Amino acid sequence: MRAWVFGDDIDTDAIAPGRYLKFDIGQVARHCLETIDPGFSSSVRKGDVVVGGRNFGTGSSREQAPEALKHLGIAALIAESFAGLFYRNAINLGLPAVVCPQAKRIRPGDDVHVDPASGRLENRTTGEELDCEPIPEFLMQLIRDGGLVAHLEKRLRTTS
Amino acid sequence: MVVITDHYLPEYDDESRKILRIARDWVREAGIDNFYDAQGICHVVLPERGHLRPGMFAVGGDSHSPTGGAFAAYMFGIGATEMLGVLVTGEIWLKVPHTIAMDFDGAFARGVSAKDVMLFLIGRFGLDGGQYQAVEYRGPAIRALPMQERMTLCNMTAELGGQTGLIASDDVTRDYLKADIEIWDSDADAGTLAHHRFNAGELPPQVAAPHSPANTRPVTDFQQKIDLAYIGACTGAKLEDLRMAALVLKGRKAKTKLVVAPASLRDQQAAEREGTLQVLLDAGAELLANSCGMCAGYGQHQLGENTVAISTTARNFKGRMGAASAQVYLASPYTVAASAVAGRIADPREMLR
Numbered sequence: 001m002r003a004w005v006f007g008d009d010i011d012t013d014a015i016a017p018g019r020y021l022k023f024d025i026g027q028v029a030r031h032c033l034e035t036i037d038p039g040f041s042s043s044v045r046k047g048d049v050v051v052g053g054r055n056f057g058t059g060s061s062r063e064q065a066p067e068a069l070k071h072l073g074i075a076a077l078i079a080e081s082f083a084g085l086f087y088r089n090a091i092n093l094g095l096p097a098v099v100c101p102q103a104k105r106i107r108p109g110d111d112v113h114v115d116p117a118s119g120r121l122e123n124r125t126t127g128e129e130l131d132c133e134p135i136p137e138f139l140m141q142l143i144r145d146g147g148l149v150a151h152l153e154k155r156l157r158t159t160s
Numbered sequence: 161m162v163v164i165t166d167h168y169l170p171e172y173d174d175e176s177r178k179i180l181r182i183a184r185d186w187v188r189e190a191g192i193d194n195f196y197d198a199q200g201i202c203h204v205v206l207p208e209r210g211h212l213r214p215g216m217f218a219v220g221g222d223s224h225s226p227t228g229g230a231f232a233a234y235m236f237g238i239g240a241t242e243m244l245g246v247l248v249t250g251e252i253w254l255k256v257p258h259t260i261a262m263d264f265d266g267a268f269a270r271g272v273s274a275k276d277v278m279l280f281l282i283g284r285f286g287l288d289g290g291q292y293q294a295v296e297y298r299g300p301a302i303r304a305l306p307m308q309e310r311m312t313l314c315n316m317t318a319e320l321g322g323q324t325g326l327i328a329s330d331d332v333t334r335d336y337l338k339a340d341i342e343i344w345d346s347d348a349d350a351g352t353l354a355h356h357r358f359n360a361g362e363l364p365p366q367v368a369a370p371h372s373p374a375n376t377r378p379v380t381d382f383q384q385k386i387d388l389a390y391i392g393a394c395t396g397a398k399l400e401d402l403r404m405a406a407l408v409l410k411g412r413k414a415k416t417k418l419v420v421a422p423a424s425l426r427d428q429q430a431a432e433r434e435g436t437l438q439v440l441l442d443a444g445a446e447l448l449a450n451s452c453g454m455c456a457g458y459g460q461h462q463l464g465e466n467t468v469a470i471s472t473t474a475r476n477f478k479g480r481m482g483a484a485s486a487q488v489y490l491a492s493p494y495t496v497a498a499s500a501v502a503g504r505i506a507d508p509r510e511m512l513r
Contacts, residue, residue: 084292
């Protein structure tokens with residue numbers, strides 16, 4: 001899983017610019033992070049991971065921010081910390097957001113494998129193992145079900 | 161449940177018309193009674209129409225939903241999918257927050273507003289200074305603020321990175337809501353994660369330089385020439401904000417383009433009745449609709465290439481209000497008005513003497 005590395009306070013205006021939000025997610029995704037790395041959306045491949053510094057996803061409640069990253073095939077987000085609202089949105093869409101206090105040790109292009117449930121992260125490029133915060137089980141269930149909508153459909157089917 | 165349209169107004173193309181049509185059709189189908197269409201920005205309209213009460217636990221589909229905390233309601237923003245979950249189940253999860261107390265002794269100086277307080281705090285503690293906890297604003301200087309100034313504090317708790325901002329309810333809250341309300345206040349012995357004390361009187365007007373609300377310094381550090389001054393958004397175009405701008409603009413003319421988008425229709429009407437709006441228009445202001453307007457770059461009015469703007473809005477992230485080459489400075493309504501008059505970033509205190 002190839003790592004794309006970004007800095008601190010990456011905001012939702014950079015991840016999903018407001019002027020494209022009226023279009024479908026494919027169009028939003030084409031402009032994802034373009035003010036920081038113009039080549040990102042055209043070069044990113046399915047299964048890649050995005051690595052951020054502190055407070056990744058600061059700003060808006062717009063769900064298109066994690067949705068655009070998911071649409072581009074990003075398998076997981078790893079950051080020193082996430083903005084709370086962005087974190088909720090990512091999990092609700094079934095996209096794992098893993099808090100890794102040592103995220104800054106990951107370099108662009110590193111081959112990174114993360115297990116969100118246990119919090120184990122392996123950097124196969126450097127051979128380094130980093131400790132991350134495990135995603136709580138009740139949120140892991142939501143991710144495994146494919147997001148909040150699928151999770152609720154399942155839950156409501158079982159209870160009715 | 162309350163539904164309010166604000167982001168895609170006024171409709172100006174097929175996409176925005178479609179988005180509004182979906183909202184209006186759904187409101188009809190679902191039989192929503194509390195629907196405010198083109199009445200202003202949700203964070204201002206919600207309390208204005210009496211839907212908030214101290215002690216409520218509420219969520220809103222926009223990041224500036226902590227604004228509701230000014231009414232001692234625990235209110236925070238969530239995304240669209242999570243809102244669907246709330247509508248279906250009536251439930252939501254959260255970690256029980258710690259309280260971060262921001263205590264302001266004394267009184268704010270003339271020309272200093274809630275916006276300056278928040279730019280200062282965000283500059284001091286960073287965009288994640290609130291740690292997604294509850295930030296409580298306290299002290300005599302906060303108590304002395306009118307309701308809409310309190311709303312600005314809680315509103316920009318989003319940029320401070322708190323889950324919500326809170327202010328204890330009191331007579332000011334009661335008078336604004338024109339209702340019998342409960343008094344909700346922190347216990348005297350309640351624990352805090354952090355307790356910061358400030359002398360309100362020492363705070364000068366603040367300006368956040370591009371491209372972050374945390375990039376803040378006192379107004380006196382700036383000489384920047386500007387092309388456009390914008391008074392808009394839930395953060396900076398409520399009736400109290402328009403009044404602040406009018407105090408500076410009375411008898412003066414804007415040297416730059418000056419654009420005003422009052423945050424709600426009622427606030428605009430009140431500003432019209434009391435003469436505040438006329439002061440702004442006489443100064444050369446161009447009036448936009450009561451909506452999110454230029455703030456989030458959703459609409460037809462966007463900043464062009466290399467435009468330098470000063471704005472009462474909450475965020476100046478790169479490209480947010482239009483072109484990525486645009487430079488946006490954030491400041492209070494006083495400072496934005498003074499800057500419009502001077503044609504460069506200016507200290508409003510000199511024009512308020």
